Amino acid sequence: MSDHSTLSFDTRIGFLGAGSIVEAMLAGILKNELIAPERIFVANRSDRTRLRRLAETFGVNACEDKAALVEQSDILILAMKPKDAPDACRSLRGLVRPEQLVISVVAGVSTACISDWLGTNGPIVRTMPNTSSAVGLSVTGLSANRSVSEEQLRAATALFEAIGSVHIVPEDELDIITGLSGSGPAYIYYLAEAMEGAGAEAGLSREMARQLTVQTLLGAAQMLLHSSDEPALLRKKVTSPGGTTQAGLEVLDSYRFQQAVASAVLRAAERARELGAQYR
Numbered sequence: 001m002s003d004h005s006t007l008s009f010d011t012r013i014g015f016l017g018a019g020s021i022v023e024a025m026l027a028g029i030l031k032n033e034l035i036a037p038e039r040i041f042v043a044n045r046s047d048r049t050r051l052r053r054l055a056e057t058f059g060v061n062a063c064e065d066k067a068a069l070v071e072q073s074d075i076l077i078l079a080m081k082p083k084d085a086p087d088a089c090r091s092l093r094g095l096v097r098p099e100q101l102v103i104s105v106v107a108g109v110s111t112a113c114i115s116d117w118l119g120t121n122g123p124i125v126r127t128m129p130n131t132s133s134a135v136g137l138s139v140t141g142l143s144a145n146r147s148v149s150e151e152q153l154r155a156a157t158a159l160f161e162a163i164g165s166v167h168i169v170p171e172d173e174l175d176i177i178t179g180l181s182g183s184g185p186a187y188i189y190y191l192a193e194a195m196e197g198a199g200a201e202a203g204l205s206r207e208m209a210r211q212l213t214v215q216t217l218l219g220a221a222q223m224l225l226h227s228s229d230e231p232a233l234l235r236k237k238v239t240s241p242g243g244t245t246q247a248g249l250e251v252l253d254s255y256r257f258q259q260a261v262a263s264a265v266l267r268a269a270e271r272a273r274e275l276g277a278q279y280r
């Protein structure tokens with residue numbers, strides 16, 4: 001086992017934490033055949049049923065012994081809630097090897113805090129992916145501390161590129177990235193719930209309302225991706241003066257829709273800072 005190895009099908013990855021984001025990452029990594037499932041180890045605090053289910057679904061190894069998980073991994077991924085991160089990291093003191101790459105997906109918590117809790121000056125990459133990892137469409141903000149070698153940075157980048165796109169950023173940009181794209185899928189699902197619900201309430205079947213909503217979101221996302229027009233211009237092209245869209249947008253404006261969404265992104269970013277600041 002080499003702590004400097006570039007990412008390959010044989011790289012051993014250990015996930016400490018086995019919740020929503022890890023399930024999404026596993027789905028994306030394994031669909032892509034990036035890493036062999038038998039080279040992936042997953043541990044959580046105490047929920048064996050959950051570990052067994054992940055092992056059955058993905059063919060990965062459920063690991064009840066944290067020391068074994070760390071020892072067997074080339075790359076260790078920290079994926080517990082911020083409040084659980086201090087104890088989880090402290091419990092790894094003396095287990096993480098000096099050159100072992102540690103990747104955190106924990107919101108708000110700095111690489112400096114993680115180093116401190118682990119009691120090492122070793123390589124730590126802090127990231128913020130999202131749950132669209134499951135379908136290979138995450139977007140991940142990624143930042144490395146000074147101990148991360150170029151090879152390790154390439155390995156971490158390759159891991160997250162396999163489940164979406166990656167932006168390498170200064171660490172202080174990760175909180176706003178958390179508010180925008182880490183939490184972002186939830187805002188879109190919230191919008192989808194409302195659109196689908198309105199269609200169903202007005203008489204469409206649930207299934208038809210869902211299909212219309214999903215295809216509309218997908219089409220608009222593809223337009224945003226492929227058109228050279230700004231979002232505001234794309235919106236104007238839908239909006240006939242005095243027509244239906246204008247009537248709908250006026251209602252959204254009366255609820256200050258844009259301010260609400262912008263405030264949500266900024267508040268989520270602030271919450272990421274609050275979660276991290278408790279430990280500074």
Ligand SMILES: NC(=O)C1=CN([C@@H]2O[C@H](COP(=O)(O)OP(=O)(O)OC[C@H]3O[C@@H](n4cnc5c(N)ncnc54)[C@H](O)[C@@H]3O)[C@@H](O)[C@H]2O)C=CC1
Nearest residue numbers: 017018019020021044045079080081082084088105106107
């Ligand atoms: N859910 C999401 O969309 C995203 C979550 N994140 C971050 O990922 C982390 C995990 O989030 P979720 O998966 O949503 O949470 P979750 O609550 O679904 O899972 C947390 C996992 O951590 C485990 N855990 C807690 N303490 C532990 C310990 N001491 N040792 C080992 N495992 C321990 C729990 O048993 C559980 O398996 C959070 O820090 C969150 O900020 C990052 C990006 C997106």
Ligand SMILES: O=C(O)[C@@H]1CCC=N1
Nearest residue numbers: 107130178182183184
């Ligand atoms: O809600 C949370 O705190 C995590 C971080 C980004 C998405 N979920």
